[in-house]
């Protein structure tokens with residue numbers, strides 16, 4: 011990207027920033043605490059729905075953790091139908107299959123129950139139920155013509171922030187690309203944060219999802235669409251994640267640590283849904299869609315390299331230093347560069363402590379130019395503090411590539 015394109019990109023962010031600063035993005039009401047998943051049907055029942063489609067993935071379904079929720083729904087006069095084939099990177103076909111179940115079983119609401127994949131899939135199922143347009147045509151911002159059918163979220167991981175964000179990411183396996191769908195109509199009517207559900211997460215998933223949440227917080231904070239609300243939520247999320255993620259990774263049954271991470275992921279979700287993400291997500295989406303890799307792990311690998319790239323900007327360096335100081339990673343007497351580098355080092359240390367690899371051997375060198383194209387075109391409207399060239403993108407992928 012040349013200087014003219016960079017200036018154009020920066021200018022094109024201005025109206026979006028003005029819109030995002032004025033746009034009222036609702037924060038969904040939250041029922042939280044151990045076993046609150048058994049009380050959540052009382053909240054759903056208030057809306058008058060009679061038959062919900064639960065959208066989940068096979069692992070969560072096989073674990074049996076949905077069964078008590080279904081029983082509690084029945085006790086509140088609500089039938090439940092289960093769709094449990096959501097893929098880790100949910101596909102367009104997942105959405106169509108679930109919508110078919112929704113329609114044939116005459117459901118009148120959707121519950122996303124699981125990790126970010128299930129919640130993202132459930133959102134688009136709810137949207138498709140009332141918007142007769144192909145998923146591909148929803149790609150982008152504010153493409154939904156009608157309000158989604160009532161949608162509720164029960165996250166079992168702590169990372170995606172999908173439970174409070176306007177965003178959903180759906181993979182198109184044919185093109186090996188991801189559709190990014192953003193609309194305020196995708197925010198759930200209510201959310202249940204039950205730390206007992208998160209306690210079942212294996213350490214590797216705890217690590218990957220937690221680093222995804224950290225990436226949301228940092229990308230929203232360092233980007234140019236930060237508002238006071240975004241900064242506040244991002245800083246709070248960051249401090250919580252540095253204080254609790256490794257504890258949750260080591261001691262998964264500790265409900266206090268799990269609850270803290272659920273809060274952190276929620277706050278980070280609130281931050282990025284208003285402040286957007288940046289290059290870490292753009293490249294993670296491009297690479298993840300091509301090779302079906304974990305979103306959180308890719309974010310964790312890319313994050314230190316992208317933040318080092320941002321050190322070219324004094325403003326970005328200052329912001330990263332604020333983020334580090336707020337998380338207790340240094341002293342006010344230290345200069346911005348030192349604090350920002352302490353943040354990056356801490357991220358690398360956390361990755362290593364949680365067995366997140368620094369590189370992947372999945373990337374085919376022949377694919378790299380196209381991956382960079384996809385990532386840079388996705389990032390075109392992200393409020394990144396420093397704009398990447400094609401060469402920068404190639405170097406970024408090389409930095410996480412074992413080949």
Ligand SMILES: [Fe+2]
Pocket residue numbers: 170222223226291305
């Ligand atoms: Fe993410």
